[in-house]
Amino acid sequence: MSPIGLSFLFLLSLALLSIARGQERAPHGLVYESPLAFSPSAYDFFHPNAQKPETRDPCTASKCSPLPLAAQVDATQIYENKASATQKGGKQIGAGGVAGIVTAVALAALLAMGIYYVKVTRQANMCRANNSVQSHA
Numbered sequence: 838m839s840p841i842g843l844s845f846l847f848l849l850s851l852a853l854l855s856i857a858r859g860q861e862r863a864p865h866g867l868v869y870e871s872p873l874a875f876s877p878s879a880y881d882f883f884h885p886n887a888q889k890p891e892t893r894d895p896c897t898a899s900k901c902s903p904l905p906l907a908a909q910v911d912a913t914q915i916y917e918n919k920a921s922a923t924q925k926g927g928k929q930i931g932a933g934g935v936a937g938i939v940t941a942v943a944l945a946a947l948l949a950m951g952i953y954y955v956k957v958t959r960q961a962n963m964c965r966a967n968n969s970v971q972s973h974a
Contacts, residue, residue: 841954 875883930938 881887
């Protein structure tokens with residue numbers, strides 16, 4: 838059997854063994870995890886935008902302008918305008934681009950294997966031809 842056939846058979850047997858072994862594994866994942874209680878600091882870390890209890894606001898009694906709130910609203914609007922301008926001009930690779938890259942890499946690897954096979958075959962044929970010529974002389 839040729840070396841390519843043997844390597845293909847070897848890889849096929851490894852794939853079948855890994856598939857068979859993968860089905861014997863115990864179930865795993867988030868569904869099988871036990872629920873844990875978070876500490877308040879951990880909850881605050883994972884939920885930074887959660888509603889916090891109202892503290893004493895000094896502007897409620899004197900009806901003063903909530904300047905930090907207005908500054909935050911303006912800053913949010915400026916940020917949204919910059920973000921939308923960045924999204925319009927930026928290029929992103931879609932699923933087709935990723936598939937094209939993967940296909941190109943696979944074809945390049947296949948081409949390299951083909952070139953290597955032709956090179957090795959030619960070397961073997963030249964060695965046989967040289968041995969045949971030397972034995973007849």
